[in-house]
Structure formats: structure tokens, C-alpha cells
Amino acid sequence: MTSGKDGGIATSILQRVMAMALSLLNNVQSRANTQLHNIFSGRFWPAPSASRRRMEAGVIFMKTELVDVSPTRKELKIEIAAADVRAEYDRVSDRYARIASVPGFRKGHAPRNIVRQRFKGEIRGEVLQQIVPQAINNAVTESSLNVIGEPDVHIDNNEGLDNFGEQPISIHVHVEVFPEVTLGQYKGLELTRRVRPVTDADIDEVIESLRENSATLQPVEDRATQTGDTVTVDFQGVFINPPADEDINVEDVDVVLGGDGVVPEFNDNLSGMRPDEAKTFIVKYPEEFTSKGLAGKEVEYTATVSAVRVKETPELDDEWTKSLGEEGIESVEALRDRVRENLTQHARHESESRMRNEAVSKLIAAHQFEVPETFVELQSQQMLQSTVLDMLRRGIDPREQELNWEALRDALRPRATEDLRGSMLLERIADEEQIKVSETEVEAEIALLSEARRQSVEQVRAALTKQGGERSIADRLRSRKVLDLIAENAIVRDEEWRDEEAEEQPTELNTPLESQEVAKSSAATGGGEAQPNEGQS
Numbered sequence: 227m228t229s230g231k232d233g234g235i236a237t238s239i240l241q242r243v244m245a246m247a248l249s250l251l252n253n254v255q256s257r258a259n260t261q262l263h264n265i266f267s268g269r270f271w272p273a274p275s276a277s278r279r280r281m282e283a284g285v286i287f288m289k290t291e292l293v294d295v296s297p298t299r300k301e302l303k304i305e306i307a308a309a310d311v312r313a314e315y316d317r318v319s320d321r322y323a324r325i326a327s328v329p330g331f332r333k334g335h336a337p338r339n340i341v342r343q344r345f346k347g348e349i350r351g352e353v354l355q356q357i358v359p360q361a362i363n364n365a366v367t368e369s370s371l372n373v374i375g376e377p378d379v380h381i382d383n384n385e386g387l388d389n390f391g392e393q394p395i396s397i398h399v400h401v402e403v404f405p406e407v408t409l410g411q412y413k414g415l416e417l418t419r420r421v422r423p424v425t426d427a428d429i430d431e432v433i434e435s436l437r438e439n440s441a442t443l444q445p446v447e448d449r450a451t452q453t454g455d456t457v458t459v460d461f462q463g464v465f466i467n468p469p470a471d472e473d474i475n476v477e478d479v480d481v482v483l484g485g486d487g488v489v490p491e492f493n494d495n496l497s498g499m500r501p502d503e504a505k506t507f508i509v510k511y512p513e514e515f516t517s518k519g520l521a522g523k524e525v526e527y528t529a530t531v532s533a534v535r536v537k538e539t540p541e542l543d544d545e546w547t548k549s550l551g552e553e554g555i556e557s558v559e560a561l562r563d564r565v566r567e568n569l570t571q572h573a574r575h576e577s578e579s580r581m582r583n584e585a586v587s588k589l590i591a592a593h594q595f596e597v598p599e600t601f602v603e604l605q606s607q608q609m610l611q612s613t614v615l616d617m618l619r620r621g622i623d624p625r626e627q628e629l630n631w632e633a634l635r636d637a638l639r640p641r642a643t644e645d646l647r648g649s650m651l652l653e654r655i656a657d658e659e660q661i662k663v664s665e666t667e668v669e670a671e672i673a674l675l676s677e678a679r680r681q682s683v684e685q686v687r688a689a690l691t692k693q694g695g696e697r698s699i700a701d702r703l704r705s706r707k708v709l710d711l712i713a714e715n716a717i718v719r720d721e722e723w724r725d726e727e728a729e730e731q732p733t734e735l736n737t738p739l740e741s742q743e744v745a746k747s748s749a750a751t752g753g754g755e756a757q758p759n760e761g762q763s
């Protein structure tokens with residue numbers, strides 16, 4: 227048994243050993259002496275002894291036992307020979323003796339046993355840092371393991387720590403490995419192609435959206451406000467029930483009378499007003515109001531109208547179509563033809579995408595192998611981060627939501643596992659088919675992204691650098707080639723379109739009132755609303 231102090235030293239040593247082991251396992255093919263040379267300055271090394279040369283050559287006498295815990299989890303039981311422990315113990319002790327200052331002795335002349343007593347923890351730690359990672363590295367190589375993640379290292383015999391060289395040191399290591407993916411059928415899959423038809427109603431909808439985007443807000447001066455107007459208002463609000471210390475004071479709030487989500491009291495009281503007029507009224511917010519800071523509360527508002535504008539949508543005529551600035555679009559008919567062409571092209575792309583998704587789903591269903599837990603955790607975390615970013619883009623503060631984040635991450639795990647299984651299958655097929663991606667193909671893809679995003683190639687490349695660089699482009703192109711190969715070798719059946727994917731809508735989360743700036747859009751509507759472009763009178 228070790229004392230409490232020694233136990234603490236052992237824990238500290240073990241942590242350092244695990245860090246060293248992880249560093250080595252990140253590149254199991256590299257030799258240990260190269261790794262170790264990066265840690266200690268070469269001036270401290272003595273002329274290598276036979277034992278040292280043997281260790282630098284990656285040779286440690288040890289016994290290794292491999293235990294299969296699961297297809298992705300392995301346990302290595304390692305016993306390091308006492309002779310190797312003793313040789314390294316002597317080498318480290320002698321180095322400390324040469325450079326250490328010990329009271330009562332000239333520098334570099336303290337006996338080895340005195341140095342070992344004075345620098346017990348440091349010497350023992352360095353010995354373990356030298357021999358344990360190398361032993362783990364050797365065991366991994368010997369067992370032909372493709373290790374991922376961080377090893378979990380445990381030292382089994384404390385006696386071996388206290389008595390270096392007198393008996394072996396026994397450790398066991400838990401590691402995760404890539405699973406062996408045995409490919410089944412991936413050619414000759416039966417797939418279905420359904421192309422969404424393009425109707426006149428679809429074209430009308432797109433053109434109407436273009437007209438809405440071209441709409442302008444024009445000032446209203448000759449009448450009072452009415453439904454459909456955009457009214458700009460300054461609000462001073464006092465919480466009545468329950469009272470609150472801070473009042474609401476916001477300026478230039480745009481309220482679309484009769485618009486989606488506008489509280490009825492605002493529609494009623496702001497209708498019939500003119501610029502510079504003021505009115506006081508009470509709003510009783512419903513319990514389910516989207517802004518938590520206002521939900522269930524009663525507020526007395528004094529509203530002062532500063533401007534009234536009405537949305538004007540351009541006429542659907544040739545003059546407007548020319549104003550869009552699209553090459554070759556000189557008439558409404560030409561615009562309809564272009565929209566039909568774009569929608570048809572999009573429908574084809576959508577059909578191919580669905581067919582490839584079907585292929586991946588069938589591959590996953592036919593290849594149910596274990597996915598490493600490290601990957602699942604990372605993928606789940608990234609998906610959770612994407613959810614948070616999406617909330618922020620929608621103006622929702624994740625910190626204000628009453629969500630069980632751990633439960634949400636757990637709920638994402640099945641999808642994360644399936645996504646990873648699909649990616650690993652595509653990678654395995656790419657290896658099987660020896661599919662490569664050239665530098666020319668990567669450059670061509672970057673050029674396409676540059677054109678689609680209307681950014682320079684340099685801007686796209688800079689953005690890619692933050693997202694994993696051009697390597698991510700190559701990986702995506704490689705997966706695309708695999709899917710192309712699967713589609714080319716599939717048995718494709720063309721069928722009539724049906725929208726079998728009733729897309730899941732994200733759960734609507736209440737928008738919190740975290741500041742008066744938020745109140746500018748939420749006090750009257752409970753959320754932001756896109757406004758038309760400002761127009762000149």
C-alpha cells in the first residue's frame with residue numbers, strides 16, 4: 227500500500243503518462259525516441275547504454291494480452307519487464323545526479339540513492355513517461371489496432387511503482403478502434419426516382435415572391451392609419467400587473483397593422499392614428515406569448531406615432547421584369563420561361579438527391595456495425611452546436627430556454643450514429659473502388675462555390691480554412707463520386723411524384739425579452755418580421 231502523499235504522486239504521474247500515451251497513439255507508426263526527443267533537451271542525454279539503445283529502437287521486453295471488449299473497444303494488458311524498468315530508472319537517476327544541487331554535496335556529486343530520495347516523484351514520473359507510452363505504442367502496433375481517441379490507462383500494481391526494477395510494472399489500457407467494415411451489396415441497389423412536376427402555380431408563386439422583394443414602403447400623409455400600413459411608433463410602457471422596477475422605453479418600432487403575430491390591442495389602438503399623435507392604452511399579454519418577459523403580464527403603453535407608410539408592390543409588367551437586371555429577361559413571358567427552367571432544374575437535382583439519400587439509407591440498413599463512442603459523442607455535440615446556432619439566427623437566446631440540454635444531446639445520438647455509419651460506409655466503398663480526388667477537381671469545386679456565393683476565390687478559400695480547409699472539399703467530392711458510382715450501378719425505377727417526406731418542423735421556442743432592443747420588435751408582435759425596402763416619396 228502507498229501513503230496518501232504517494233497516492234497523490236501516483237495520480238499525478240498517471241495523468242502525465244496518459245497525456246504522453248495519447249501523444250504517441252496519435253501516430254502509432256512513429257518511433258518513440260523521436261517523440262521523446264521533442265520533450266527533453268538533447269544536452270541532458272548521456273551516451274546511450276545498451277538498454278537505452280534498445281529502448282530507442284522501440285524494443286521493450288513485455289508481455290501483452292489483447293481483450294476484445296467489443297468491435298470498437300479493446301483492452302490491452304501489458305507487463306513491462308523489471309529489467310527495462312531498472313535500466314530506465316538508473317539512467318534517469320544518473321541524469322538527475324549530474325545536474326541536481328543537493329545540500330551537503332557538490333553539484334553533480336550526490337550519491338544516486340540520496341538523489342532518488344530527494345527527487346522521488348520527479349524521477350518516478352519521468353521513468354513512467356519514458357517506458358509506459360512506449361510500451362502502449364508497441365502493444366498497439368503489435369496488435370495491429372487502428373486506435374482513435376484518448377487511451378484510458380490504469381497501473382495495476384503500486385508495488386511496481388514503489389520498487390522500480392525489482393518487479394515488473396503491470397498496466398491495462400482501454401482504447402477505441404475503428405470497426406472492421408465488411409462490405410455487402412452496394413451495386414445493383416433498387417432505387418426509385420420521382421421528379422416533382424413544375425406547375426403554373428409554382429411559377430406564379432416565385433414571381434409573386436420576386437414582386438414582394440421589390441416592394442417599397444411609401445409615406446402616407448393624407449389619411450389615418452389602417453390595416454396593412456407599417457406604423458413606426460415610440461413606446462413607453464409601465465408594468466401594471468405585476469409591477470416591475472424597469473419600464474419599457476423603445477423607439478422606432480415598426481408595427482404592421484393586421485400583420486402576423488401582432489397583438490390585437492396594438493392593431494385596435496394604433497389604427498386611425500396620424501403622425502405625431504399619441505395614445506395611452508393597456509395590453510394584457512397572453513400566458514403563451516412568445517416573449518417570456520411579457521407573457522402573462524399587463525402593461526400600460528403610451529404610443530407616439532412618428533411615421534406611417536404603406537407597402538407598394540410593382541406592377542407585373544415588362545418594365546418591372548427589366549428592372550430585375552437579369553440577362554435575357556426583357557418581358558414577363560421571358561421571366562416565366564426562366565423561372566420554369568430553374569424550377570425544372572431544381573426538381574431534377576432534388577430527385578437525384580432523394581434517390582442518393584435512399585441509397586445511403588439502404589446501405590446503412592444492410593450494414594449494422596458498431597460506431598465508436600468517441601465519434602458519436604463528437605457528432606452529437608456538433609449537432610447540438612448547430613441547433614444552438616440555428617436558435618441564435620432566429621433571434622432566440624438559448625440561455626433563456628427551459629431545455630434539458632443533456633436530454634436533447636441524447637435524443638440526437640441515434641441520428642448521429644446513423645450519419646456516421648453512412649459516412650464510414652461511403653469511405654469504405656471509396657477505398658474498395660480506389661476512388662481519388664485530384665487537386666484540379668478541388669480547385670474546380672472552389673471556383674463553383676465562388677460563383678454560387680458571389681465571392682472571390684480567395685474569400686471562399688479563407689472561409690474553407692476555418693471549416694477544415696480544402697481537405698473537407700476533397701472528402702465531399704470523394705463521397706459524391708461514391709454516390710455517383712452507386713447510382714450508375716443501381717436498378718432505377720421511375721415513378722410518379724409523391725411527397726412522401728412530410729418534413730419535420732423544428733419545435734417552436736418562445737423568444738425571450740432579454741433587453742429593450744428585443745422589445746422593439748417583440749412588444750407588439752412577439753417576434754421580428756421582415757420589412758419591405760424603404761422607398762422614396
